[in-house]
Amino acid sequence: MRRLVPALVLAVLLVVSTSAYAGGARHATAEIRDPSGNVLGFANFTEDAAGRVHVSVHVQGLTPGQHGIHLHAVGACAPDFAAAGGHFNPGGHQHGLDNPAGPHAGDLPNLEVNPAGVGRLNAAVERVTLSAGPLSLFDQMRARGRAGPGRLTAESITGPFAPAGNARRNDPRTRPR
Template identity: 40%
Template structure:
């Protein structure tokens, strides 16, 4: 192959690498959120960032109000109650809640406000979290899930934050 024939390939390779990396230094994952009847309730996009795991949850069709959002330990979302997702991701064996001096679980994220139109968005970073590699990666052998709860997290009550039932669940899958 001549140099001129190879030029388009050589020019495209760096662009393809940049498009896949998104400037976050690692691969990504996603989770399609469903309710107990299997209806779509949103999506979570997850990327490895330099300070931890970057999470962007976009919800639709949920009741208005404030809802807890957590990462749970098991990549299974069997409805209608999603207890198959296990407890909160907690590799550090801490207590629950950002306001708990003995907390928080790695999977404890801020609450998400859902408007009257049923939509909400949460963007956060799980500080120190790793998608893959390290001592306690999120994407381990049994996977993980993002769960949206019926009520707000009180940020202190161990082990659940009094967040109520599980409205929506999404299995986190590597992209």
């Protein structure tokens, strides 16, 4: 039987910068913290010339196993991260990467944490962008009045970091077996 991990929600600070290399790729970096403010790791986002956003996450200090990880819609970190709202989902799709009705734009693959408590995720996402437009993580935050020029405060990456089988019941790949 799986043991539930206490809910852990991450706060991030995304900072946009323009790439120095050809193609004009955009970048965002997120420092990942727990509710007590302790730094657990980071996430990097890079949008390539084809519009794919490459997400790279590295965290430590988590319970081994699979953990659900998502991009959330609201850029609010107070008071207890509950203000992050639902998953980023401008298209109104269903939850779960394998859902035949299409996943939320903010659904990401599970984060695998090794026995030492270190987790890494590398994924390419075509359902979001760092550029202007309806799928932009930054435009969503600005529309809610949460962003300043060139940066925004967001819980764009949040848990709860419960075991994936519990946190992502609607994703058939992560249901308890």
